[in-house]
Amino acid sequence: MKIITVLGARPQFIKAALVSRELRKNHNEIIIHTGQHYNHELSDIFFDEMNIPQPDYNLGIGSDTHARQTGQMMAELEALFLKEKPDVVLVYGDTNSTLAAALAAVKLHIPVAHVEAGPRMNDKTIPEEVNRVVTDHISSMLFAPTPVCLDNLHREGLTQGVYLTGDVMLDCFLHFSKEAEKRTGILDNLSLEQGNYLLATVHRASNTDTEENLREICKAFIELAQEIELVFPVHPRTEKYLKQYGLYQELKDTPNIHLIKPVGYLEMLVLTKNAGKILTDSGGLQKEAYFAKVPCITLDIVSAWPETVEDGWNMVVGKENDRQKIQRENIIDAVRSFEPNKKQQNIFGNGKAAEKICDLICLLMTPSGTID
Ligand code: UD1
Ligand code: UDP
Numbered sequence: 286m287k288i289i290t291v292l293g294a295r296p297q298f299i300k301a302a303l304v305s306r307e308l309r310k311n312h313n314e315i316i317i318h319t320g321q322h323y324n325h326e327l328s329d330i331f332f333d334e335m336n337i338p339q340p341d342y343n344l345g346i347g348s349d350t351h352a353r354q355t356g357q358m359m360a361e362l363e364a365l366f367l368k369e370k371p372d373v374v375l376v377y378g379d380t381n382s383t384l385a386a387a388l389a390a391v392k393l394h395i396p397v398a399h400v401e402a403g404p405r406m407n408d409k410t411i412p413e414e415v416n417r418v419v420t421d422h423i424s425s426m427l428f429a430p431t432p433v434c435l436d437n438l439h440r441e442g443l444t445q446g447v448y449l450t451g452d453v454m455l456d457c458f459l460h461f462s463k464e465a466e467k468r469t470g471i472l473d474n475l476s477l478e479q480g481n482y483l484l485a486t487v488h489r490a491s492n493t494d495t496e497e498n499l500r501e502i503c504k505a506f507i508e509l510a511q512e513i514e515l516v517f518p519v520h521p522r523t524e525k526y527l528k529q530y531g532l533y534q535e536l537k538d539t540p541n542i543h544l545i546k547p548v549g550y551l552e553m554l555v556l557t558k559n560a561g562k563i564l565t566d567s568g569g570l571q572k573e574a575y576f577a578k579v580p581c582i583t584l585d586i587v588s589a590w591p592e593t594v595e596d597g598w599n600m601v602v603g604k605e606n607d608r609q610k611i612q613r614e615n616i617i618d619a620v621r622s623f624e625p626n627k628k629q630q631n632i633f634g635n636g637k638a639a640e641k642i643c644d645l646i647c648l649l650m651t652p653s654g655t656i657d
Pocket of ligand 1: 296349
């Protein structure tokens with residue numbers, strides 16, 4: 286079988302790492318990188334560290350408005366799909382690269398397989414929500430990481446080709462943990478003590494593009510830094526807005542705040558596992574905090590992973606409001622008081638999602654391929 290995998294942004298490289306390895310045991314995989322992420326620390330570092338095969342094509346699309354970025358990707362992907370004639374196009378998550386690949390493929394009648402199908406935040410102003418809903422509805426194979434995701438898909442009438450697989454990010458978390466132990470130097474370099482620092486990431490459009498929200502987050506970080514060290518690997522989108530709003534230098538000059546460039550997956554695993562608490566608006570990091578049993582404070586008004594909130598390990602601190610959705614005092618209160626005290630449920634599977642997904646694609650693509 287010939288499978289084209291389309292990737293473009295940081296979390297997709299991570300999600301694809303072990304699925305690609307598994308697929309290549311029996312199939313011909315071609316990787317197309319759209320070029321949505323292009324900085325070394327958002328792209329190449331993951332291919333190197335996680336041993337992901339180099340992309341066969343890099344479209345080099347880069348940053349642009351949503352429509353222009355997605356449209357350019359579609360046009361170039363269509364040409365490559367016509368040239369390569371894949372049996373399946375495999376996509377991950379909910380970025381513009383996911384949507385572009387799924388749309389280009391379905392219009393050529395090529396079956397689309399979607400890994401991480403089914404999360405819902407029920408808000409169409411979130412760009413990722415539009416991407417994931419449309420992608421799910423045009424995919425032939427939908428791989429839901431959790432029972433909640435499976436239910437969401439069923440509720441939307443999607444029942445054919447829908448399977449519960451577990452989460453490929455848990456596979457990666459378990460698989461790369463040993464390798465990550467060699468990278469604990471990052472804790473020494475930043476003079477961090479195990480369990481005695483906060484790890485923060487921010488990059489959601491709702492937090493970066495609305496000045497009031499980013500300002501509240503920064504105020505909270507600066508106040509918290511009086512009590513505890515805080516490591517903040519800054520996404521380039523966030524760096525741009527921090528500078529635009531005049532917040533960057535103040536954060537950089539605050540003692541106990543470590544404003545650093547984005548790090549690779551292995552160092553991020555070290556920072557995650559050893560953090561006292563994690564503050565983030567990243568969907569992926571909310572899950573990893575859960576895997577690592579580190580309390581997570583979500584800087585948003587809703588989590589893409591309500592299972593982690595329901596299970597008591599994730600606290601959503603944003604409040605629906607006209608414009609400003611994040612309040613400084615809610616973040617600070619959560620850091621001071623949130624202490625999960627529950628044993629975790631098994632939400633994200635058994636760490637063998639990549640294998641299951643590859644087996645399912647293979648079975649579903651055989652002529653009589655229906656399974657239940
Ligand atoms: C994208 C995804 C988001 C995902 C995130 C992972 C969409 C709509 N959003 O958001 O779902 O969580 O990736 O990190 O697909 N930039 C650089 N260098 C890069 C990439 C981006 O400087 O290598 C800067 C540019 O100023 C760009 C901005 O970041 O305009 C935003 O990049 P973009 O890819 O549009 O969205 P992300 O915020 O990265
Ligand atoms: N990540 C990383 N380095 C960083 C920040 C995040 O390797 O500096 C990893 C993180 O551990 C997780 C993934 O990137 O595996 C999450 O991606 P991101 O937050 O960019 O996107 P989202 O999950 O919100 O779509």
